Structure formats: C-alpha cells, structure tokens
Amino acid sequence: MKQYDFVIVGAGLFGAVFACEMRRIGKKCLVIDKREHRGGNVYCEEIDNINVHKYGAHIFHTNDKKIWDYVNSFVPFNRYTNSPMANYKGKLYNLPFNMNTFYQLWGVKTPEEAKNKIQEQIAESFESEPKNLEEQALSLVGEDIYRILIKGYTEKQWGRRAVDLPAFIIKRLPVRFTFDNNYFDDKYQGIPIGGYNKLIDGLLEGVEVQLNTDYFEDRTHWSDISEQVVFTGKIDQFFDYKFGVLEYRSLRFETERLETENYQGNAVVNYTEAEVPYTRILEHKHFEFGKQPTTVITKEYPCEWTPGIEPYYPINDEKNSAMFKQYQQLGENETNVIFGGRLAEYRYYDMHQVIGSALKKVEVIKSRY
Numbered sequence: 001m002k003q004y005d006f007v008i009v010g011a012g013l014f015g016a017v018f019a020c021e022m023r024r025i026g027k028k029c030l031v032i033d034k035r036e037h038r039g040g041n042v043y044c045e046e047i048d049n050i051n052v053h054k055y056g057a058h059i060f061h062t063n064d065k066k067i068w069d070y071v072n073s074f075v076p077f078n079r080y081t082n083s084p085m086a087n088y089k090g091k092l093y094n095l096p097f098n099m100n101t102f103y104q105l106w107g108v109k110t111p112e113e114a115k116n117k118i119q120e121q122i123a124e125s126f127e128s129e130p131k132n133l134e135e136q137a138l139s140l141v142g143e144d145i146y147r148i149l150i151k152g153y154t155e156k157q158w159g160r161r162a163v164d165l166p167a168f169i170i171k172r173l174p175v176r177f178t179f180d181n182n183y184f185d186d187k188y189q190g191i192p193i194g195g196y197n198k199l200i201d202g203l204l205e206g207v208e209v210q211l212n213t214d215y216f217e218d219r220t221h222w223s224d225i226s227e228q229v230v231f232t233g234k235i236d237q238f239f240d241y242k243f244g245v246l247e248y249r250s251l252r253f254e255t256e257r258l259e260t261e262n263y264q265g266n267a268v269v270n271y272t273e274a275e276v277p278y279t280r281i282l283e284h285k286h287f288e289f290g291k292q293p294t295t296v297i298t299k300e301y302p303c304e305w306t307p308g309i310e311p312y313y314p315i316n317d318e319k320n321s322a323m324f325k326q327y328q329q330l331g332e333n334e335t336n337v338i339f340g341g342r343l344a345e346y347r348y349y350d351m352h353q354v355i356g357s358a359l360k361k362v363e364v365i366k367s368r369y
C-alpha cells in the first residue's frame with residue numbers, strides 16, 4: 001500500500017474537484033501545485049476588500065443545473081450578468097452583438113432593419129462551412145462588425161491572422177436581434193459571493209495541499225508515493241516535448257489600485273482596435289457589485305507563451321491539434337496517470353466544462369472500485 005491513492009498535480013478546478021470527490025469516497029489525496037496559492041487560474045487576491053481576479057476575468061456560466069447546484073453547494077453565487085462594453089477608437093458599443101450594438105453602428109431600430117443591414121454587409125455567401133475565423137465572422141455579422149469589433153481584438157488576442165484561426169473561437173459569441181446585452185446564453189450565471197477562493201477552499205476542505213512544488217523537479221517521487229497520479233499541467237511537458245512544443249497564448253496583467261470609487265462603470269471593457277496593445281480593462285469590484293471607496297483595474301496584454309510564463313490559451317489550430325493527438329495517444333497508454341484540465345486536455349475549456357470533465361473522470365474511476 002502506498003502513502004496516497006492519488007497525487008494530484010495542480011490545485012486548479014480540475015484538481016480540486018477530483019480531490020474533493022475522491023476524499024468523499026475515502027481515498028487519500030495529496031494535491032501539489034507549483035504556484036504559491038491554490039485555485040489555478042480562478043484564484044483571487046484581495047486588495048482593499050476587493051476580490052481581484054488575478055488571472056483575468058472569470059464569470060461562471062452554465063446550462064447544466066447539476067453543475068450549477070454543485071458549485072453552489074460550496075459557496076452561494078450572486079447573479080452577476082456579464083455585459084461587456086467595447087471601445088473602438090473612443091466610441092462605445094454594447095456586446096455581444098445585439099440590437100443595441102446594431103443601433104449604435106447603423107441607427108437601425110427594429111430587428112428587420114438590423115437583419116437587412118447585416119445581409120447587405122455579408123459580401124459573399126459562404127456555401128460550405130466557414131474555413132476560418134474571418135469567414136465565420138463575415139458570414140455571421142458582415143463587414144462593419146468584423147472590422148470594428150472582431151478583427152483587431154482577435155488578431156491581438158491570438159497573435160495570428162484571423163484567416164489562420166479556427167472558426168469555433170468566435171462561435172462562442174451570441175448574435176441576437178433583441179436589446180439584450182447578456183454576454184452568455186446560458187441559464188445560470190454568476191460569481192461566488194466572496195470570490196472564487198471560497199469555491200476552491202470548499203472543494204479542498206480536508207485535502208492535503210502542498211504549494212510551491214513543481215511535479216517535474218522529482219517526478220519519480222510522486223509516482224513512488226501514490227497509486228495513481230492525476231496530471232493537470234502541460235501534456236507536452238509531461239512527455240518531454242517529444243513531438244514538439246504545443247503553442248499557447250499567454251497574457252501579461254497590469255494591475256493598478258486607483259483612488260476613485262468607480263473607474264469605468266462596468267466590470268469589463270474590451271478595446272477592439274489593433275493599435276491599443278491591451279485587449280480589455282477589468283474593474284474587479286463590479287463583479288460583486290462592490291461599494292468600496294477605491295477601485296482596482298487590470299489591463300490584459302496578450303503575448304505568445306514562452307517557457308517561464310503561464311500558458312493560458314491552447315491554440316487549437318490544425319498543427320497544434322495534430323500534435324496534441326499524438327500526446328493524447330501516449331497519455332492513453334499511461335496506466336497510472338490520469339490527464340485532465342485545460343492544459344492536459346489542451347482544450348479551450350470554461351470553468352463549467354472543466355468541472356464537467358473532472359466529474360466524468362471521477363465516475364469512471366469510481367466504477368473501478
């Protein structure tokens with residue numbers, strides 16, 4: 001018998017959900033993380049009583065009642081509705097693309113007028129499936145919206161031309177012919193009251209966690225002390241980059257505390273022109289309707305991932321997806337390692353999807369006992 005049933009690499013949502021569920025059935029888990037805190041990318045840092053989303057804006061949304069009830073069983077969520085604004089050359093537009101946006105762009109006041117305008121804007125009709133993000137956007141919303149609200153933002157966010165990006169990235173954004181600025185179509189949406197750390201603390205209650213510990217510094221040790229390893233880090237690194245280095249997009253965050261009560265009147269303002277080097281400014285207090293006398297804002301500057309910085313967004317283009325498949329196949333042969341989460345599955349997962357993926361894995365493991 002080894003010391004632990006599971007050593008879980010990564011105290012992010014995947015690792016925390018997995019650990020929680022295994023603890024519930026009496027399995028002994030040790031969670032390690034190379035960072036100095038738990039929570040992975042949902043971690044919040046408190047400044048002036050404001051929960052600052054340290055790794056970018058995190059808004060929980062899902063259509064799955066089970067997952068919504070699951071997270072709410074650890075901490076109640078508020079009803080924050082994400083309604084970001086877009087700033088293009090000093091002019092403001094509502095997002096996602098809806099009647100408010102169409103009015104701001106073209107002065108159209110009815111859905112019929114808006115549909116006609118968009119139809120005029122769609123220069124070519126694409127008969128087959130759009131092949132890339134640019135085609136997808138143009139065929140959906142036409143030239144003006146693409147130029148003002150999509151192209152600049154997308155190309156700086158991904159550091160690639162929109163014609164070289166997969167169409168699915170933009171499919172996340174709704175197009176609506178109602179005056180509705182809700183960014184998400186999902187039934188459930190909100191922010192944990194008191195911040196995401198409460199969710200992570202709830203999940204990791206009673207679980208041993210060791211921070212500032214990089215799995216790769218002594219990987220045989222972790223296998224020696226556990227029956228199985230759950231790995232939520234970079235899958236290419238796990239296999240010593242033998243098929244090459246998977247590409248990621250990263251971000252640099254510039255956070256400032258300001259002696260003002262309300263800086264931008266909204267939690268998220270996107271800057272959609274190519275010339276502004278950041279993609280968005282967050283004002284964290286608005287996620288929880290904060291009334292503090294000061295405020296904290298963060299500018300997000302996209303950059304390419306290089307060793308030593310955090311890999312945030314997998315780049316699911318053809319080249320990287322093909323490389324990932326090779327790593328995935330190797331992963332399937334590893335009988336004592338379970339791979340999961342945004343980095344190990346190399347997927348542009350949202351939080352509810354990561355939780356769903358972890359719960360699914362848990363069910364598979366439980367059926368073995």
Ligand code: FAD
Binds near residue numbers: 010214354
């Ligand atoms: P992570 O949170 O990345 O956790 C992995 C953990 O593993 C990290 O703590 C890392 O330090 C640790 N680790 C990695 N390698 C090692 C190693 N070698 N040794 C030890 N530890 C290691 N989702 C939403 O639903 N809504 C949003 O609004 C939203 N906004 C986002 C904004 C940004 C900028 C980003 C980057 C993501 C956003 N997401 C959002 C996605 C969300 O962050 C992820 O779905 C979720 O946090 C992924 O959880 P995870 O456990 O897979 O990975």
Ligand code: UDP
Binds near residue numbers: 151
């Ligand atoms: N996007 C855009 N303009 C915007 C916001 C988003 O073109 O103002 C595109 C961009 O390509 C982005 C994608 O839509 O990568 C998904 O946006 P989302 O806000 O979901 O991105 P995330 O929060 O995951 O960074």
